[in-house]
Amino acid sequence: MRVLLAEDESRIVSFVQKGLSAEGIAVTVATDGAAALALALSEDFDVMVLDIGLPVLDGFTVLARLRATGSELPVIVLTARDSAQDTIRGLTGGADDYVAKPFSFGELLARIRLRARPDPGSSAGPGELHITAGELRLDLARRQVAFGDAIHDLSAREFALLRVLAEHHRQVLSRTQLLEHVWDMDFDPGSNVVDVYIRYLRQKLGAQAIETVRGMGYRLVT
Ligand code: CA
Secondary structure (H helix, E strand, O other): OEEEEEOOOHHHHHHHHHHHHHOOOEEEEEOOHHHHHHHHHHOOOOEEEEEOOOOOOOHHHHHHHHHHOOOOOOEEEEEEOOOHHHHHHHHHOOOOEEEEEOOOHHHHHHHHHHHOOOOEOOEOOOOOOEEEEOOEEEEOOOOEEEEOOEEEEOOHHHHHHHHHHHHOOOOOEOHHHHHHHHOOOOOOOOOOHHHHHHHHHHHHHOHHHEEEEOOOEEEEOO
16 A cells, blocks of 8 residues: 655654555655645645645645546545634545544554555446455446345445445454544444444344444444
């Protein structure tokens, strides 16, 4: 995996770079918006981590210009914890996710793993119509899942939830990650809606298909 980190604070650059390197993830750093945009357009990254407060071009401008080129590079915006308005602007402006500063490395890493372009072979890329996860096959056009000998029709939410799990086959996803990916950002984080939909999926696919990892979340183990 290759990450483009657009951040001008050397302290943050250093701790993110160290952490990602330790995970075996390649990091390229840009310390201003113009450099970040040039790199994003000329090299192949799996995800960009984009600070909003950057010199030369701010993060919003970088994002707008990137999307104007048709780029689908996943972008995680770094934002100050108290600037919710900025965050909403960032997300509607084509960001895929955000992390509020100050953040823990683990929090950022989880977002990177969730948002980065999936490895080829493990799931569908843009424009593909099927996702395969072990013995499970999702038909994106028909919103159906084939598992074992059966084909199941799923509701839109069930399908969206299963798709995220399938795109991260065998990886643990937290309730918060699932909530934010499948439901609205402002959904009550205390809600048990994720657990309810996991139950619906288990009723269709069998209880063994989705494993509960205590204190962490869920993973698809088909
Ligand atoms: Ca900054």
